[in-house]
Amino acid sequence: MSRFWSEVVHGLTPYVPGEQPRIEGLVKLNTNECPYPPSDAALHAIAAATGEGLRLYPDPEARALKEAIARHHGVPVSHVFVGNGSDEVLAHTFHALLRHPAPLLYPDVSYSFYPVYAKLYGITPREVPLADDFSLRVDDLLAAGPNGGIIFPNPNAPTGIAMPRAEVERLLRANMASVVVVDEAYAEYGAESAIPLVAQHEQLLVVRTLSKSHALAGLRVGYAIGQPALIEALTRVKDSFNSYPLDRLAIAGSVAALDDADWLARTRERVIATRERMSAALRERGATVLPSAANFIFASFPGRDAAALLAALREHKVLVRHFKRPTRIAPFLRISVGTDAETDALIFALDAILR
Amino acid sequence: MSRFWSEVVHGLTPYVPGEQPRIEGLVKLNTNECPYPPSDAALHAIAAATGEGLRLYPDPEARALKEAIARHHGVPVSHVFVGNGSDEVLAHTFHALLRHPAPLLYPDVSYSFYPVYAKLYGITPREVPLADDFSLRVDDLLAAGPNGGIIFPNPNAPTGIAMPRAEVERLLRANMASVVVVDEAYAEYGAESAIPLVAQHEQLLVVRTLSKSHALAGLRVGYAIGQPALIEALTRVKDSFNSYPLDRLAIAGSVAALDDADWLARTRERVIATRERMSAALRERGATVLPSAANFIFASFPGRDAAALLAALREHKVLVRHFKRPTRIAPFLRISVGTDAETDALIFALDAILR
Structure with a gap:
């Protein structure tokens, strides 16, 4: 004060990001980085x-980067x-498009940065509860009353559950008066992207990052795809904030990464295969594992306190993430998909702890 | 709309930044980059x-970077x-410390991003006119009435004129109820830094960049030095905006750059020597050159229209910068200090045009 x-x-x-500890030999499955x-x-x-x-x-x-993104997704640079x-x-x-008198809707279980942005920009949020199976229902969003915008991750975080594109489209058809932001940080790992819907829906903005999909969390490159009126609002705010948020190295590296389609296909396949193996191994050990379309899984171990389990895993040098709130997700741990060896280390540690 | x-x-x-054209053989003296x-x-x-x-x-x-900055200036990491x-x-x-009911004071001739930030955050500005010699007078700031903050570049941009540290200190002694931001983007080229005053003045924040002083405009690294209460406000806003604004390469490069004191001493000396030679050459050709403590000069050529002169220089492949407003600076061109060869090219082009 x-x-x-x-x-x-x-x-x-x-917002408090996941730890970036420097511990030799640590199996780091806490921040959803690509392994x-x-x-x-x-x-x-x-x-x-x-x-x-x-x-x-x-x-x-950053024209070269915009062009690479346009090539990657088959959309106009504009x-x-x-x-x-x-x-x-x-x-x-949040600043340019979601600050309106009516409340901003987002799921009650979602990216925990959303309420932080809302506070920073004086936006009133209204949380929409997920269904009992932890899915986000379009009907629940539509029943929430008038809104000044809607934002949700797809697949959702930290649940990993994806909304089908047809459902996103149904939402867009029924909600035409405010911006709908689909935050696709994890979409490369199995969700149906909303990017093909942008051409038909002027209120749709799709947000992406290279952090997870392209193993470039350390380079800090994200983007949004939307029609020019939405892009102009973002550009006006950006050019009133910082002319050059992307340095020369980030631009050069991300352009080359986006153009390397083989790397992406290969890496995505490996991560998805390990995710399925890890999910199966956890279910075999009695865990409830939500169906994940992301590079992490969200799992609870009946009869086990998640915070205690996290602490025990940490003693075995395996780092995962736990969210205390809202209380309905408190029994779950979010575990990033690692390499096969990291996954084996996780299973080995779990077996030692659960035995 | x-x-x-x-x-x-x-x-x-x-804000509209200076051009970054890709023209072969261009002598680029328009954005104050280190040559x-x-x-x-x-x-x-x-x-x-x-x-x-x-x-x-x-x-x-970015702890490693904060430590390097602390070493460089002899201040605590906090x-x-x-x-x-x-x-x-x-x-x-602007967001964290300068948004108050009373107006924010800054010079009428100053960094043209200040009014843009003020607009973005809903801050009411009050411009304080420079004196007739284009210097910023502490007494004029103090006579402007109650304020919610004061910000000015030192040396000022685009004039290049520095305020002595004793004057900054006099301002701090007389203005203790609001934050005083000294924007030292160009201070390594000859101004007396206000950093030694931070320990004694809780309302002082000094802002710096590695863009000009360390030839790293392409890496995007800036910093501020102030007492912990001011730093905490900035950190709260930053952590409500973007957890990781500095990528791994920017952190690594800037730490090494800050630790290379020899490079800085050598480069600073060369830039200052060229600045003095360039100022003298322009004065010999009839120009009015304000006394610069920065890596650029601000010069007018009596009887010459500055915009026309900029266009003529551009035809000679020499790029400089012109600000139309406020009208009292419209006769001036801002010319970055280049290498000796670039300075010769500028003089050569000017001789051809003015002949």
Whole structure:
């Protein structure tokens, strides 16, 4: 507390990201990073950009990156906005498109940064409870009354459950007066993307990141796809905030990563295969595992306290994540899909603890 | 215009950064970049960080960078905040510390991003005119009435004129109820830094960037130095906006750059020597050159229209910058200090045009 603070600062409860500990030999399954190294093409492109050119500002529009994203998804460049990770893209989205008198709708179990953004920008949220099977129901969103916007992750986090594209489309048809943001941070691992719906729905914005899908969490590149009126709002806010949120190395590396389609196909396949094996192994051990379309699973172990289980796993040098709230998800642990060896280490540790 | 936009978007007039054209052989003196390559140590550190580690999130606190900044300036780590270029640091500063009922004071001739931030965060500004010699007078700031904060670049941009530290201190002694932000983007080129005053003045925040001083405009690293209460406000806003604004390569490179004191001393000396030679050459040709403590000069050529002169220089492949407003600076061009060869090219082009 300080008399120098702007009023908004007093009420902020910042988002707390998963730990980034530096412990030798730790099996790190707590922040949904991709377990495989990024594309060699991306690393080579970064190396090529590491030189005298760094004395110059980056392209403030990051045109090369927008073009790579447009190629990757088959959309016009005018439909693309880029930012410093999808977190920055989401922040600008809340500021530019979701700040209206009517409340903003999002699921009660969802990305825990949403309420933080809402607070930062003075937006009133209304949480829509997930169904008993932890799925997000379009009818529940539509029954929530007038809204100033809707945002949800697809697949949802931390449940991993995906909404079919047909359901997203049904939502868009029934909700035309406010922006619908589909946060597809994990969509490359099995959800049906809403990107093909952008051309027909002017109120749709799809947000993505290269952190998980392209093993580039350390590079901070996110983007949004929407029709030009939505992109213009984001661009106006971005250009009133920071001209160059993406540095030269991030632009160079992400362009090459997006163009390396083979790497993506190969890595996605490996992660999905390990996810299915891990889910089966956990179910064999009595766990309830929600059906995941992401690179993590959400699992509870009946009769076991999740926080205690997390602590026990940590003693076995396996780090996972636990969310205390809302209380209905408190029995669950969120476990990132690692390499096969990391998955074996997790199972081995669980067997030792559950025995 | 779109019904989907948040209300604030309609009123925004974004900042327009200097061009980043890709023209072969262009002498680029328009965006105040350092004309020399960054430290080899920085490039090596980036190369060493370009690998599998990029699949992991960066340290959200960028602790290694804060420690390097603390070493560089001899301040406690708890006095340091870091961000994606000083533009992001300034944006968070406006949001976290300068949003109060009383107006924010800044010079009428100043960094043209300030009014943009003010608009973005709904802050009422009051511009304080520079004196006739284009200097910023402490007495004029103090005579402007109650304020919710004061911000100014030192040296000022685009004039290049520095305020002595004793004057900054006099301002701090007379203005204790609101935050005073000294934006030292160009301070390494000759101004007296206000950083030594931070320990004694809880309302002082000094903002810096590695863009100009360390030839790393392409890497996007900025920081602020202030007492912990101010740093906490910035951290709360940052952690409600984007957990990881600095990627792993930016952190690695900037730490090494800050630790390379020899590079900084050598480069600073070269830039200052060229600035003085360039100022003298322009004065010999009849120009009015304001006394610069930055890595650019602000010069007018009596009887010459500045916009026309910029266009003529561009035809000679020399790019400089012109600000139309406020009208009292319209006769001036802002010219970055380049290499000796670039300075010769500028003089050669000017001689051809003015002949």
